[in-house]
Amino acid sequence: MTLAASNPPAPQVIAPGTDNAQIIDLWVHGKSKNTADLYRRVATELLATIDKPLQWLTLQDFQSFSDTLEGKELSPSSRRTYISVVKSLLSFAHRTGLIPVNAATALTTPKPKDTLSQKILSEIEVMMMIALEPCDRNKLVLKTFYYAGLRASELCDLNWEDLTPNGENGQLLIYGKGDKTRVVLLPKTLYMEILNSRGDAGNSEPIFRSRKATNGGRLHRGSVTHLVKEAAKRAGISEKASAHWLRHCHASHALNRG
Structure with missing residues (x-):
């Protein structure tokens, strides 16, 4: 044999x-x-x-x-x-x-606990987070997270050249995880709000700027995490809420609406 x-x-x-x-x-x-x-x-x-x-x-x-x-x-x-x-x-x-x-x-990798249901906020809770946010820039950040379903790093990396019209609406070109590129459509109202916040910024400049001069004026993920948690606490929601929760909410609410 x-x-x-x-x-x-x-x-x-x-x-x-x-x-x-x-x-x-x-x-x-x-x-x-x-x-x-x-x-x-x-x-x-x-x-x-x-x-x-x-x-x-x-x-x-x-x-x-x-x-x-x-x-x-x-x-x-x-x-x-x-x-x-x-x-x-x-x-x-x-x-x-x-x-x-x-x-x-x-080596055994521990099995994850299913906590996705804990990370889904209701539409009313998300709207409260947005409505109670006193800072215009932060309010726009929350809206973009929710309506576009972005990751924190994707939002921070956005430049003005990534925002383009799509009929009466707008769209964002996203460079995502694993170097994958995708296009995300924006509702007309959000597209116009983002455009109106541009001022004289050039195409290669970040859409969401930091108030600090570090990192090329680009918003940092840590700052984004902090502002989302503060918005959640302001709305009486768990302080464990994160930017990624809004991404889960985007997907869940979109499926609920068909």
């Missing part, structure tokens, strides 16, 4: 002497800034905990790292993200032939 041939080892495309920092640079190459920052942060914590080259990591090392996450003030969702990032790093090392076996495949 002829035995089936085992799979050949992956070709070695990374030099054996490559250090951890260089491996991480290769791993995050081409990823978005936010993703690269997250990956580097998790990898740094992993390597600080294990204190050995990536090539020598074992399943016991990964399980030890997973156990340390239990002692940190991390949400279950954040712990799942950490484990997923570690798996991505080791999958990369295995694909490139740096390690012969990917021990992280045996």
Whole structure:
């Protein structure tokens, strides 16, 4: 009887002497800034905990790292993200032939708790958040989040050149997660409100500007998160509300309306 041939080892495309920092640079190459920052942060914590080259990591090392996450003030969702990032790093090392076996495949990722229903606000609650917002810019940010169903990073990255007419209405060109591009239609009233806030801003300038001069005058995700939470508290809604909740609301309410 002829035995089936085992799979050949992956070709070695990374030099054996490559250090951890260089491996991480290769791993995050081409990823978005936010993703690269997250990956580097998790990898740094992993390597600080294990204190050995990536090539020598074992399943016991990964399980030890997973156990340390239990002692940190991390949400279950954040712990799942950490484990997923570690798996991505080791999958990369295995694909490139740096390690012969990917021990992280045996590491269990905690199953997520279904909390989506907790993140869906009623249309009345969303309208209250918008109506009670005293700042015109912040009110426009809330409207754009809700009516366009954007992520916080997508809203912050918007430039005036991304806003164009579409008949009597408007549309936004969104550069989203995974470098995917999509077009989002805007109702006429919101399109005109955004246009009227432009002033003399150039095409390459951000639609939503920060009051601070940092970051090129562009609104930061942290500021966006804060203003959404403040709007929620003002309307008597859970202070856990986030910009992403408005994205969920957009999808849910659109489905309800057919």
